[in-house]
Amino acid sequence: MHPGLVAAILLFVLYFASWFLFLVLHPTAQIAGVPLITWSLIAVAVLGIIGSVVVTGSIGRWENRS
């Protein structure tokens, strides 16, 4: 499977799971006064940037192979 597609699906899952977990199940959970949904989405965004840079090489190799 295309590495970019795998990474994007993973990000979508983490993004929607964050909303479900911290907006629906635990809407009042906080750390340092900031809701957990905010922390969680920031973590997903940072992970997304780092992950996408890491996976760029694999995408190139996968596309050149196909």
Add this chain to the structure above:
Amino acid sequence: MRATELVIGLLYFCACIGIALYFQRKAGKHARAYWGAGQTIGVWVNGFAQFSALVSAASFLGFLGLCYKLGWTFTSIAFGVSSTLGFVVCMLLASGPLRRYSQLREKFTLSNFFSERYGDATGLATSIFVLILFPAYIVPQLMGGGLAGAYVLGIDFTYAVILVGVVYVGYVLLGGMLSVTWTDFLQGMLMLGFMLGLSLVAISHFGGLGELIPQALAVNPHFLGMHPKISPWTYFGISVGVFMFALSSPHIIMRLFTAKSVRAGRLSLAVTGGTSLVFHLLGYIGIAAAALVLFPQLENIDNTYIVVMDQLFPPLVRGLAVAGILAAIMSTTDAMLLAAGAEFSNNIYKRYFKPGASDEEVIRVAKVVMAVIGVITITLALNQTKSIGVIVGLLVEGTGSAFAVPLLAGLWWKRANKVGGFVSVVGGFGTFAVVHFMKIVPMFAEILISLPVSLLCMVVGSLLTAPPSGETVEFVEQLHCGE
């Protein structure tokens, strides 16, 4: 009149016009050079240019005002995190295939791609939506220009809007994508510098975040948390809307076509995503908190940046900061104008009115269209009364509703066909408009209905009708093959 700020603002305008004139010679005659910047743009320049295209008057004025009023969590989720994720997913799924498409076909707009993938009707619908949405998006930019211009020059808002509008339209007409990309690169750095700079100055002025935040919370107890008067669906909706906008907006997609290689295009989006995250999270917290402490009863929340800057920056730096605001407005306005001009000239004029038109003639027509849009948007900006943040938020969601699903399906689902593409674009945008005007859901939550409708239209429309031709399937496969 504020003389120092005025001089710096004028120098800034002159620098932009100078860049446009410099690149005019390179960008005049051929479509690849005018619309695609000759496909020569590297990672950092494109990364900051894309960031500039995203950051607008709304980011400096409207959204910062929303941070002041609704809290830091609202803007962090809505604009910082969501735009970053949109760029990242665009990088992973769309950037490479679209860059290859422009290389293969010498085409430079999203509707070109939709025309080829889904047929002319979808391409035409896309062009029409862009020609509706983008001029509407330029209006709040010019309103922001009017606010900043009125502050610097001490002149009436009306004259400030006209002045800013004329300069912006003029320089886009001169240079095309190459000059727009280079000015946007400089503007991106300017904007990032002055948003973070003012935030850091504000934080240090109050003795650190540990001192500043409790004071801000005393004025607005919901500054860090979820605002109780705002529906959770609004938070979710605006987040999804900005996510989809960053992923699929035609004026950002156009930038992918300018990258010098597929890899450079991808990495530039990582730069854009990272920059956007830092800008919205770190930039907003210090400025909005300082505004709450310094001006607890701010009447026009769109002025949040300006009042804090006025209080904390010396005149020379204030002048540069105003240039930063003007840069934010200019970089979005030029990208939108260019996208709208390209849509009309390439996809309507050349396709339906004069198929044999030369590149030169198409560019000439685009310039006329951009000038007309300039006049219309200046007129509308003079008569607009809504908040900048609200107008931009809605337009962002409309764009995401129309284009995100057809873009991803067109690249990744070979079974997606003409009917699916057309009903997905029209269904997504139409549903967004209906839901918004009927006020069925809370503000900014419209996309939570329109996006699934767009997806449903794509799936049902494609599966109930004949599969795409072998030629189309081969075309899609070609977009995923390396050098």
